[in-house]
Amino acid sequence: MTREYNPGEIEPKWQKKWDEDGIYNADIDESRQKFYALTMLPYPSGDLHIGHWYAMAPSDARARFKRMQGYNVMFPMGFDAFGLPAENAAISRGIHPKEWTYGNIERMRQQLRSMGTMIDWRREAISADPEYYRWTQWFFIQLYKHDLAYRKLSPVDWCPQCNTTLAREQVHGDDRHCERCGTPVIKKDLEQWFFKTTTYADELINFSHIDWPDRVRTLQTNWVGRSEGADVFFKTEDGADLTVFTTRPDTLWGATFMVLAPEHPLVETVTVPEYVEAVRAYQAEAAGKTEIQRAAADKEKTGVFTGGYAVNPVNGARIPIWIADYVMMGYGYGAIMAVPAHDERDFAFARQYGLEIIPVIQPEGEQLDGAIMTEAYVGPGKMINSDQFDGTEVTDDKGRKNPGLAKVIDWLEKEGLGKEAVSYKLRDWLISRQRYWGAPIPMVRCDDCGWNPVPDEELPVLLPDDVEWLPTGESPLKLHPTWKDTTCPVCGKPAVRETDTMDTFMCSSWYHLRYLSPDYDQGPFDPKEYDYWMPVDTYTGGIEHANMHLIYTRFFHKALRDMGITEGHEPMLQLRNQGMVLGEDGEKMSKSRGNVVAPDDLVRQYGADTVRGYLMFFARWDLGGPWNSQGIAGTERWLKRVWALFTETPEEGQAGEEVIKGAKQALHAALDRITRDYERFEFNTIISSLMELLNDLYEARRKGAGNHPDWPGILETYTLMMAPAVPHIAEELWSEVLGKPYSVHDQAWPEVDPQMLVKEQITLIVQVNGKLRDRITVPAGISEAEAEKTALASPGAAPYLEGKEIRKVVVVPGRLVNIVV
């Protein structure tokens, strides 16, 4: 057989056959261990880009590896099909979002097929299908009925470009820009729907049941932002309640003023007439400041006095109330007690406005003086100026672990002056979007009955197709002449529908459940499928979703669990993140930079197997890196050389047993390593090991191994080892070249023969004073004494030992001997 390696011919051939035979169909089989391998579903933006390949091809290889290990593997795919780009295409080019989206999906399906994945397409789910969003809406209603969804008027982030509100998680960076379009957001007071993610704050920072990367765990933990401390019940001089949260109740006696956020409701009542003008001016200024200006004014603290006073509940001290924009309405109570001696921000503010500074924590061996301190002291020490608590030890520990805090909190609770409290940065999830191309929020408002959910039997609330695209900044649903008119599900009187749609992250929070049974119509998923397949065993995708999708989907699962819909605490047991493929210039790929790598072109030029192999090989998968268009030649050569090894007639002559044994040892060493590396997602070394082994096999064949009766068996094993990474060439070699029974992908992953890992001869390293002086070949089972003797006599070491006193000899069995002179 002498034909050329022609991926353009063999790849479509096998893709078609696998598809027709349904070899990757995953069905419930109680006799086998299941494995749910999931990779984040793409947004159908138009074309599959190299980043999609990078996320999916290695994940596919690992799913195939698991399959060969005997697991019943499900590897499904779908499309996160709602979202703004579709709508923007409609506005700018007059194509209906549905047409645009479903056209893109069709193209991306074909591209995904060209990758040669083991996707079970029968399980495909598309979030914009009415049969899908029917259940997205149903989940919304369930959350509403269980008091986990609510409507609230509050200042929310609004993207003026996208013309919609955003969740806190979707506002990024120090200029607080929109996650999608990069435009800085503004604040608006709007009534919106929220999900109570904060209910699960503590659970969301507990990762004890899941194997997720530290990086994601840290990001999520910081995002939830739990801090322990106390609520302290201050009162204004007029007797109005003014509760603050503090992580440092031990410093209460050092509170010399209070600061309210400019928007704080109490500002109205505490401000005395002569200060009203200044306060109003400051409020207006703060409200008018963009987020960029706020960030720029980072260092300088500003604020104004309200003329009002509060009373410190622990000592009755009368302290002034200020407003300042360094206190945020969105965190805690939007009000703080200021302890300038022990808080950097309060210190800067006090110095700026000449406010009193009273130290209440005395560091070891130092005497703090409020008049001359140059910075706040935030370290440990003993309490002073704090009545009966003087002398109490305060450590660096947070919360109750800190003895000073524990004592003060206990006392506050006993006296009714405060209580232990925990505060979080995490906000409830704002899910209303003032856009068309999303799942309509299935709620109806009646003048008499208020908000009520659409009855289940009326779901889905269908998106109307006949809408107009006007640049008004309003959702087309709101402008539709009749769509919003309906009747109240409670009293039957005329009522109006909610015209906002849901955040698309809502759709993607449960897609892994829809894959279980995309055609099921008795519920969001078939419980039989759920019981068998869930939870997801391996989830792969980009880390950029750490604080968005990956928080939302965990929240969702826990909420469903508490509503009795799902089981278990976590939806995805193991998470792994791939890095990003950068352009050849080392920059992020973008059309404007012209550094985009198009996978379709690569497939045409090299074939899918080469592209898959190179993506696995070219960088550490978790880090990614710049594309190198020359580097792919190495992977192409590898496959051509594999092809040649299998198809060329070997030279005359037959190798001896040593050569064939050496080949088998190399084979099993590689197999051992590749097996381990698949488990660890170390794809680059899988390909290196296969390349290295190929070099060894060429070497063996040069020595005549090609005519040995055991040679075909070695090639068979090599084919099996390649199969997950480069499925097409492996199938061709297996089924056609070697003539083995189709399909290579139904074969078991080869077993490592431990016998083959044991070597009779090893290379012993001889060091003198830690420096390499010789390498000697010795029997593997050599005794320590014998190794020492051999090393001392080795020619390489001899010159360094001459005339020296041997002080010590370290023998590492099977590895080296170090002679210390």
Added chain:
RNA sequence: GGGGCGGUGGCGGAAUUGGCAGACGCAGGGGACUUAAAAUCCCCCGGGAUAACCGUGUGGGUUCGAGUCCCACCCGCCCUACCA
């Protein structure tokens, strides 16, 4: 300011977790084949006069032995930020 990740040849990266630094590949150099080119094959490829020796960001330390562990520092990237 806080947190995280990283720093190994010209480049991407290996190194069985304390034991031969630089596997595998790209790029580069030399050669074979060819009328020529491509493809393919073979050899070389950290520095150094290919000698000693020096080399894993820098400086210390632990150890018979450190890319790997400890301490201090420098640089780069990412996330986050008046979070009370």
